[in-house]
Amino acid sequence: METRQQSAVTPIALHLEVVALALYFIRDAFGGVMRYYTSILHLEALWFTPDMVAVFCVGIFVSRCIIENRSVVALLVLVQIILSLILGYFFLGTFNALLSSFKMMIPVFVGFCFCDASVGSHKKLLWVIAATFYASLFGVLASQYWKFPWVGFKYESFGATREAGRLWWSFAEQRLSGFAADNTMAAYFILITFVLTSIRKGLLWCVVLGSISVYATRLTTSKTTMVVLALYLVCLVVVRLLPERQKFPTVRALALSSYAAILIPIALIIFLSGTGLTKSSTFFSLQDRINNSWQLPFVYLQQLMPIGVFTGCGIGCFNYPQQLFSPLASYWVPVDNFYIGTYLMFGLPFVLFMAVAFRASFLITDVYKLSTIFVMNLFTVTVLCYGPATGLLMIAYGFSEIFSKRASHVMQGARTQPAPVGSPRTMAVGGG
Numbered sequence: 001m002e003t004r005q006q007s008a009v010t011p012i013a014l015h016l017e018v019v020a021l022a023l024y025f026i027r028d029a030f031g032g033v034m035r036y037y038t039s040i041l042h043l044e045a046l047w048f049t050p051d052m053v054a055v056f057c058v059g060i061f062v063s064r065c066i067i068e069n070r071s072v073v074a075l076l077v078l079v080q081i082i083l084s085l086i087l088g089y090f091f092l093g094t095f096n097a098l099l100s101s102f103k104m105m106i107p108v109f110v111g112f113c114f115c116d117a118s119v120g121s122h123k124k125l126l127w128v129i130a131a132t133f134y135a136s137l138f139g140v141l142a143s144q145y146w147k148f149p150w151v152g153f154k155y156e157s158f159g160a161t162r163e164a165g166r167l168w169w170s171f172a173e174q175r176l177s178g179f180a181a182d183n184t185m186a187a188y189f190i191l192i193t194f195v196l197t198s199i200r201k202g203l204l205w206c207v208v209l210g211s212i213s214v215y216a217t218r219l220t221t222s223k224t225t226m227v228v229l230a231l232y233l234v235c236l237v238v239v240r241l242l243p244e245r246q247k248f249p250t251v252r253a254l255a256l257s258s259y260a261a262i263l264i265p266i267a268l269i270i271f272l273s274g275t276g277l278t279k280s281s282t283f284f285s286l287q288d289r290i291n292n293s294w295q296l297p298f299v300y301l302q303q304l305m306p307i308g309v310f311t312g313c314g315i316g317c318f319n320y321p322q323q324l325f326s327p328l329a330s331y332w333v334p335v336d337n338f339y340i341g342t343y344l345m346f347g348l349p350f351v352l353f354m355a356v357a358f359r360a361s362f363l364i365t366d367v368y369k370l371s372t373i374f375v376m377n378l379f380t381v382t383v384l385c386y387g388p389a390t391g392l393l394m395i396a397y398g399f400s401e402i403f404s405k406r407a408s409h410v411m412q413g414a415r416t417q418p419a420p421v422g423s424p425r426t427m428a429v430g431g432g
Contacts (some may be wrong), residue, residue, distance in 0.1 A: 025390055027047065029136050029390075051389075057110045069115065069405040070412075071402075071408040081105060081315070087314030090314070092322055092325065101316030104315070104320070105315055111395065115400040116404050133190065136179065139186065176219045183222055184383065185388050186220050190217055192375065195375050211233075217229055235254055258378055300318075337382065338380030363401060372398040376398055380395070
């Protein structure tokens with residue numbers, strides 16, 4: 001079925017989405033390197049190359065998902081994004097904030113364009129992802145012994161000064177960032193590239209490289225990434241040891257159950273808000289998220305735009321466009337959760353989208369998408385994931401099935417039944 005679906009896509013369109021994804025991976029995984037050398041060589045415009053390619057993916061999304069697949073959800077999502085960009089412009093108050101917000105959302109269309117395709121069907125793309133994994137791993141391990149020249153380097157973007165490769169310290173531990181722009185980026189790329197590479201690797205490779213990856217994420221001090229990677233590794237080993245007929249249903253069950261992670265911040269706020277977790281340094285950041293990061297944005301939104309609690313305050317609000325380019329920067333709060341941050345921007349329509357996305361997840365037969373959903377739902381519990389751009393792109397990739405031709409037919413009333421699980425996808429679970 002996958003081959004028939006892909007044959008209907010024009011080679012140029014397919015090439016663009018794959019190229020855009022590869023460019024985002026390369027740029028963001030080596031963000032510190034890229035910022036440093038493009039600045040000293042006065043080639044800053046090269047940094048925006050993936051974004052320029054991604055702009056064309058908006059047209060591919062319209063052509064493939066709205067026109068060809070006749071997805072009503074795709075049309076509504078596009079309209080909602082446009083309306084939220086306009087709302088965000090009036091809320092944030094500057095044209096630079098609008099441009100930054102538009103740039104921030106572009107990667108979502110790259111991920112959505114994989115609605116009828118899979119990362120696993122593109123060997124050259126998998127080579128790029130695997131090379132990024134090895135390089136990211138080496139970069140973090142090497143940064144224990146060498147201070148890279150881009151650490152502490154400052155650069156300008158849209159007139160705002162930012163810092164690549166910041167040297168962070170967490171309770172006397174240095175936060176290593178390797179080739180990336182910061183430690184969270186470095187940890188994220190070890191996580192996501194390991195996940196995408198491990199699917200077709202043998203069990204021994206997964207255990208050895210997975211263990212080294214967990215150690216490397218420990219060096220970045222990103223506790224969320226370390227826990228998610230360790231959990232994924234355990235699940236991966238368990239799935240590989242299962243009988244063949246049980247592997248894919250288990251992967252799908254894990255992906256579907258990961259949506260429960262959306263409720264974790266709500267539960268923590270209800271039961272632990274104002275408690276004394278800060279007595280332990282290990283839980284200091286978690287306590288700050290419970291008391292501030294996840295609650296203060298709604299307090300400020302009620303002051304600035306009360307109706308925004310239901311409608312959202314537009315793309316870019318309580319995100320880096322507001323922090324860098326808006327007169328409301330003093331109200332900015334780091335919203336360390338993807339679902340809370342996205343709800344703030346889109347409001348109740350985002351809740352409806354997630355309901356449909358969850359339903360569409362039952363139709364997914366691609367192990368790469370299911371694995372991405374599982375990992376990203378857990379990772380985003382304490383990470384906003386709009387920077388680097390690849391974070392948002394991979395979330396969109398996991399959700400892209402909602403716009404597929406098959407999902408559109410099933411959810412819009414046609415009698416088309418979900419396709420059976422294909423043997424290539426089942427083999428991918430077993431590392432074949």
